[in-house]
Amino acid sequence: MHCPFCRNSDTKVLDSRVAEDGASIRRRRSCLACEQRFTTVELMQLSVLKRSGASEPFNRAKAIAGVRKACKGRPVSDDDLACLGQAVEDTLRASGSAEIKAHDVGLAILGPLRQLDEVAYLRFASVYRSFESAADFEAEIGLLRLDRAEAAAAAGEAGDGPGGDPRTVSAVGNAGQRPAPATSG
Known part of the structure; x- marks a missing residue:
């Protein structure tokens, strides 16, 4: 490691610490020639x-x-x-x-x-x-709607959402479309 101040290659590690949940190591160094201190970071190469x-x-x-x-x-x-x-x-x-x-x-x-x-x-x-056809898009959109409906239902169970009303889930699941009219029965 070269000193960024004097370009001397003789440096000493003063302190090493693991950073970013173990993905890198931070080292505090001192130059043996000019005695300036600097920090280096070692990262795992992906x-x-x-x-x-x-x-x-x-x-x-x-x-x-x-x-x-x-x-x-x-x-x-x-x-x-x-x-x-x-x-x-x-x-x-x-x-x-x-x-x-x-x-x-x-x-x-x-x-x-x-x-x-x-x-x-x-x-x-x-x-x-x-994707090779509109059916591939439809299948993926169906998964998005299902996930959104499940999230809405979970929010309803937690008391933060629509309360589990199936009409609300339908309206959320069909963004941009009118919900089907409710039928009594």
Whole structure:
């Protein structure tokens, strides 16, 4: 390690601490020549194993660029994308593996993107999962509606939601459509 002040290569570690839940090590160093102190951070290098068999370092900006295309025209800010990129990288680092398959990077993107914007999620998933027909979109939308209905029902059980009224779940599940009229019986 070279001193950033005098470029001397003789430095001494004064203190080491684990940071970011074990994903990095922070070291406080002192230069033996100029006696200046500085901090270094060691990160585990993540590599992405591409489908072709080639390996390249994980690039958060590259992952965000792919998601940005799916978010075009959507109310998603650059800050939202930066947070998504951090969440994806955290997920990949938490796996404990230094080499991640490109497919797993896509899987790590899908979850946070689904929470961020459902339309962008559908766009990204359609390319990532190679949707081939409208039926593929319908099936994925059906899963989104089911998850939303389950979340609404859980909120109703907790006393925060609609109280388990099936008409409310139907209205939530069919966003943009009118709920079916209630029938007495």
